[in-house]
Amino acid sequence: MGRLVCFYIRLNKLQDDMEEDNIVDWYEKYPLSESQSQKIRAMMNLLESDVEDKVTLDEVFHEAIKGLFCWKESRKLLEEVACPVQRFLITACLRREGNGFIHVRDITPLIAKLMYCIRATIFMELIKREGSELDLDKDLDGLQVYVKDLVQSPFGFLSETMHLAATIAGETSALPQVIWLGNEEYKSLAIHGKRVDLDQLQDLCQKLLQDARRKFKHEIKMGLPGFKDINWNSFDPIDDLAKLTENYSFINSAFKGKKKALLDQFLANKATESYFTRGKVNGRILWDKQNCIKWMKKCKEYLEILAVLCHLLGGQPARATEIVTIRWKNTTEEQRGVLWANETLMMLGRYSKTRSMTSKDRLIPRYHLSQYN
Numbered sequence: 001m002g003r004l005v006c007f008y009i010r011l012n013k014l015q016d017d018m019e020e021d022n023i024v025d026w027y028e029k030y031p032l033s034e035s036q037s038q039k040i041r042a043m044m045n046l047l048e049s050d051v052e053d054k055v056t057l058d059e060v061f062h063e064a065i066k067g068l069f070c071w072k073e074s075r076k077l078l079e080e081v082a083c084p085v086q087r088f089l090i091t092a093c094l095r096r097e098g099n100g101f102i103h104v105r106d107i108t109p110l111i112a113k114l115m116y117c118i119r120a121t122i123f124m125e126l127i128k129r130e131g132s133e134l135d136l137d138k139d140l141d142g143l144q145v146y147v148k149d150l151v152q153s154p155f156g157f158l159s160e161t162m163h164l165a166a167t168i169a170g171e172t173s174a175l176p177q178v179i180w181l182g183n184e185e186y187k188s189l190a191i192h193g194k195r196v197d198l199d200q201l202q203d204l205c206q207k208l209l210q211d212a213r214r215k216f217k218h219e220i221k222m223g224l225p226g227f228k229d230i231n232w233n234s235f236d237p238i239d240d241l242a243k244l245t246e247n248y249s250f251i252n253s254a255f256k257g258k259k260k261a262l263l264d265q266f267l268a269n270k271a272t273e274s275y276f277t278r279g280k281v282n283g284r285i286l287w288d289k290q291n292c293i294k295w296m297k298k299c300k301e302y303l304e305i306l307a308v309l310c311h312l313l314g315g316q317p318a319r320a321t322e323i324v325t326i327r328w329k330n331t332t333e334e335q336r337g338v339l340w341a342n343e344t345l346m347m348l349g350r351y352s353k354t355r356s357m358t359s360k361d362r363l364i365p366r367y368h369l370s371q372y373n
């Protein structure tokens with residue numbers, strides 16, 4: 001507790017003494033609330049006045065600590081660094097040499113100490129309320145929320161960080177902590193202690209879909225049509241689900257002869273040809289390496305957007321540790337996992353957590369209705 005209070009007292013003094021110094025940039029970017037700042041300054045003033053009254057000092061110290069520990073946010077989504085206790089933890093995890101962070105196994109004891117400090121503060125606050133009418137059976141007289149998981153509070157953020165640090169250190173599982181907020185509204189979730197409204201997710205999906213369409217049309221295809229003479233409204237290729245021939249896929253059959261359609265259009269169009277190439281010498285294309293790399297980076301950004309949309313719009317969210325590449329054509333090592341039947345796309349996953357126990361693949365089919373018909 002002393003280190004935490006001293007940390008913010010020193011930052012306050014640095015801000016007062018060196019307003020233009022870079023050392024206080026972080027503090028100015030993520031300032032304390034007005035109430036927290038007043039309580040820290042009250043502690044500063046008391047220390048500078050050389051008061052020896054232990055009772056007064058304890059009272060002011062308790063108020064400063066309570067201001068840093070006992071708060072929560074439920075109206076908006078906060079970053080971890082917006083929490084003053086979390087910022088102190090980040091600083092405390094720096095090595096003394098200043099060349100990086102301490103080992104992840106050394107972080108969990110620091111978090112445990114801070115969580116203990118919060119519990120001790122709540123305990124002291126209850127003792128101070130002794131003599132008044134307390135309702136301990138109902139949320140510890142209103143203080144229990146400050147020592148609960150899945151709440152945007154210092155304790156909630158520390159609990160989330162503890163979970164992450166322990167996972168990285170290999171001491172626990174990596175299951176996410178997700179819970180519905182409210183009784184039967186089902187309109188908001190708490191994900192690792194952070195409130196997320198379903199309206200926010202819907203708005204995010206709409207924005208990502210718009211970004212995906214714009215990026216694909218203007219940055220990937222660069223305004224060119226791509227595939228020509230394909231009626232997407234009647235797209236229904238034929239797939240032989242039992243065919244195991246190497247390199248076979250309904251995708252190759254459906255788009256036969258069109259593998260380089262977009263590339264051919266790039267080279268046939270003067271604007272895109274000048275972007276991707278520096279001309280030709282004896283029929284040999286001189287590619288503009290820098291612009292080609294820029295285009296490939298845009299393709300990567302597009303794929304990242306699609307990956308997020310798959311998580312948000314593909315039904316039950318997939319776990320990050322289970323994202324795998326699915327083969328779209330047969331190979332010598334493994335058969336394809338993308339099939340087409342009855343105007344429906346089927347993704348046939350072959351990975352499951354039982355593989356390590358049974359030494360066998362488990363087929364996990366997922367069906368997606370065609371959006372073209």
